[in-house]
Amino acid sequence: MVQHPDIDQTPPAYPEPGTVPRDIPAGVTGPQAPSASDDVTSAAPKRGAVARQVVARILFVLGASFALTAVVTGMLEASLRAKSDEPTLVGPALLGFAILWILVLGVVGLLGSLRAATVVVVTLGLVLAAVNVVRMDILRLPLSFRDVVFLKDPAFLVEMVPVRDLVKGAVAVLAVAAALTWLVSRAGRRRPRWRRGRPGWWGWMAFRGVAVALAVTLVLLAAGFNTPGNVVRDAYDRNGADWRPWAQSRNYLLNGFVGGVLSNLPTDPMNVPPGYDEATMEEVAQRWTKVAAVRNRGTDPSLLEKTNVVIVLSESMGDTAALEHATFAEDPMPEIHGLMRAGGARMVSNFYGTGTSSMEFAVLTGQNTTLFKPQISSPYQQFVTDYPGYPNAVGWLKQMGHGAVAIHPYTPHMYQRPDVYKNFGFDEFIDRDSMTERARLGNGGFISDRSGYREVLRELRENDDPMVVQLVSMQNHLPYQGRYDDPIEVTSDKPLRQAVGQWARGVKGTDEAVAEFLRELSTQGERTIVIQYGDHFPGIFSDAQVKAEGLNIFRTPFFVWDSANPEGTGPKNGGLVGNPSGGDVAPNAAMQLALQQVGAPLPPYFTLLAEVQEKVGVVRGRKILTPDGEEITVQDLSADQKALLRDLRLVQYDFSIGERYALEEMWYPSGE
Template sequence: MSSFVLPDDGTTEEPLDAPAPASPPLAAVLRRGLLGSLLAAAIAALVLEAGTLGLFSPRWAKDLFFDSGAFFLDTLVLWTVIGFLWAVLGRMAWSLALVAVTTVVVAIANLVKMQYREEPVYPSDTDFLREPEFLSSMVSPVTLVAAVLLVVAVLVGVLRLVGRIERRYPRPRLRTLSRDHVLLLLGLRLGVGVLTGVLLVQAAHFNQPGNMWRGLYELRGNDWRYWNQKTNYRSNGFVGGFLFNMPVDAMAKPQGYDADEMSAIADRYERAAARINAGRTGSLDDTNVVLVLSESFTDPTDLKGFSLDHDPIPRTRARMAGTTSGHMLAQMYGGGTANMEFETLTGQSLGLFRPQMLSPYQMLVPAQRDYPSAVGWFRGQGHDVVAVHPYKVGMYKREQVYQRFGFEDFVHDTTIRESGTIDDNPYISDHSAFDEVLAQIGEHDKPLMVNLVTMQNHIPVDGNYRDPLHVKGADGDEAKRIGQYARGLEHTDEALDEFLGALQKSPEKTIVLFYGDHLPGIYGSSVKHANDDMALHRTPFLIWSNQPGQNVARPVPITSPAFFLPLLYDVADAPMPPYLAMLDMVRRHVSALQQGRLLDAAGDPVKESALDPEGARLLADMRLVQFDFSIGQRFAVKRMWPGAVVE
């Protein structure tokens, strides 16, 4: 008697000992694989486009499908990936399953990142895979569980679909094929593997001159909207935008760059520094220098669309009114902490790098033996140099970056003296972080340069505090997030005031730069639409000294972190090196600088082509010096910023 089982697709029963379905002709299998993989690539491209939230907008749909044809090019790239996987694995169904699951994971990650940081997934984001705990903390447990369930559901669904396809269209068994057909199939796999492999290598070098893929994307003209990566991905397709951000040299070699030109620039700014320093009577040689990047510290009362029941930062506002202060132009909304820290410590601007240089901490500094920075400069001036960041050492490769800069000590989450938190906030409090700085100052005999990057106000902020501020004008979860965030700011405001008060009583000379790095990614569409782009990229800063006469009310036009160090030297009335003299001169013509945007001396937008001749020359000099210091031959480092490189 024959045994019967019910197939999982519910079709007619078949005996277990029934003969296997006859293998279809090889040509039919290849034709089905060709068309099926192309359809799968198109579906994967659609899923990725939807992950940018632009697919359903008529404007972006028109751009993707009709004007630029980016969707079809994205499909072609993904089809190439599927072809390569088939050539390697030998199973089309497995290749499709792998691409399907990867596509869903990337699309979910992109949606989450767009929500919190207003930017898409970049190739450099793969570094964060080493920090799964941090990634999981960025989303609520409900969202994380839903995402995992969705990925599992897609995986199960794809595997079931693969099973049905392989039962309905079984692969030809090699032993049933003629020798000529076997050789044809193996040769085809080899040929497809070589061809697709070459094409994928080309894709990996997307930004190299003459690249084939980039040429296809630019057939309609160059429309890379690097100043707004969200728009860039929506206009050029997710895959196109992703490839545009593949690794590339940090800067193009500026015209005229050579040893003679850099010597002439060094001469020019040595003379400029001598003129600036001639009337200065202060010094930082015996002064502690504390640089504080306060995570997500902003002034929410500057924003329209809601109101708080009271001002969360009155003490900081009062300090700002009595010293050099103003607002900084943040590079990003919801992120970019390490980039603002990089600009502050190096005086180099992200706006002068290529737009693909999204994170120098991940993409530039670790690959070098050393790197010019304020760390080396102050160390060479007799300071001890310490970094404090109450979080994991791997974030943004800080451990490697701090070593390249020349920090002598790095205090992090497991080595900090105090690790106190407030209420249910999982991050170490600003009060604990400031206490660490005070302890470092107290135990060092030499003057100290300390770079503190706090964590208390990092997102997510949901449910951190038991007494959030009351919010009017916003509803639901958004109001709760704003109230929680504002309460965190109030804790920072109190901690900063206590910290400066302690320094005021200290016999040691100390100067402090305090700045917020970006707005948190907590605001909904109504608040974003109620505010212009500048308001969403503006954070407070102040420079305060405990020395009599140095805190003079001086409002500064909106600026960039690259110009903080010259401002600090101004407050101290201290002589500055030629490099900082150059940055100070640039700031007086270009108050702020970022990718796609320049602000003039008054803080108003201006095109580079519209700068006055002196401003244009100064910016050109800054570009040459930045190339020289970053990836050039460093002809001018020893003359313009002596000691900036720790050898």
């Protein structure tokens, strides 16, 4: 073919579809001008491409958040299994994973960035896992929403965990957050953020909105986890959940960290007992008023009006003699064991390694905490302060003219004690900052029991009226590392032997302080009764030993000492008048046992508690420890025993969260 030299042979450059070149005159037709149909056909592929981009981004976020959830779940579950390899049930585990995944997607939707969500979620998961490991190590209980209250008292955290370790932990968290930020900023191809007006923006925003809405809806539904008919709880139950709230470590292990946390969300302390109404409570009150009148024959109605009452909760005081798998080179508590033989017994604590406020509540109110719902582990924090006043032994004694002082040689804010003590009727609360003596035992230990006892003596000497003084000690609280230079030698699990020996040395110090305290009281010239008990063993024994000990790991010392009869007045000059079998006693039976020991009359309420202790035994939820030491279930009780337990439930509900129909007749003759 011949090429004309004046004609350019380069193929014409057609414009991109959908554009109109400026050099084509209006009205020109032909192959150089785009037709109207070109605009329509080219827009469809563009919209499809944008839609594919949005779908791809969403699928990527779903997959990445799934992996992120797996990482966080692994950290949380590992924190539970630091000392146990028990598997989680499959159904609850999958549900917990799904719940956590939805929450992670909610964080992504809220922040609008997978990278930012990764930093936040992984850092938070790491913090929760680390705190849970420490909490399990110290208190043998996993994290729950109630632990938020500890943030109000950072001094407690500092004393429970060395500052050095707290600083290391904070630095580690910051380092992890910084490293994550750096890694995610460089991981994979950086995708441009969708901004308003950019193609696909509405699709991405719709996904974010759905993710946040799902997460918020789930949170609202889960908040009522313990209410009847809750859909989240029903889903767990249908998928094989095995709730063990009376053993929280196992509860979390079986149902997963998420399931465990949900099962401990707020709930009503008790269900309404069948038949509860004003007429029923009037009948119960009349019945126990008659029983009390019979039991009180021969007692001195005015005895307590001129008698001081001292109540001592001894922190981390388990009965060393009860242990079968630990042998001490010397008896750390010879004085206390002698007092137990003269007028005491072993008390069965509700917890191991924790539960101080629960025991204090049970002794002062006479209420059995195991009759509340299993989620109620700390009545002080969970419902006591919801009421303007709460029935307890302090208020009852004040009606007889007693002054009331509470002493706790530590920060006042633990377990909301200032509010609780005001609610209970204490006239004064002395904490570590207001004590006159603050000597400490050991290296870096807490204020000593000896200082606490001397504060009690000072209160008794400075007040002419009879006093009720409660001391909650602190000396033997964890941690023990390096506290004493001469720990008591002990044969037990080798890895924990040093901690047990350190604790035992502190117990020895308490024993010596008790002997000194009682000698001082003997010279006071006024009658004083002392009710002392241990709250729990410290959480320093291995899981294997705890399992091997069984109920022994819950047995704590309990004794009643009367300055008028220091050698004891029980059967054969020993033991407790109200516990002739010599068996274990319940925490809520302590006050009535003390009254019987000194020969004081029992109000109808304490008469009911006495009959339950003597004829049923120690009630521990669904289990019963009989006066003869046999462990049975509630179903094994006789009809008469079940009737006693029914009355106990009715009265406890009435006095705690009920209408208090029977309070005046059974305990508070002048009202609250």
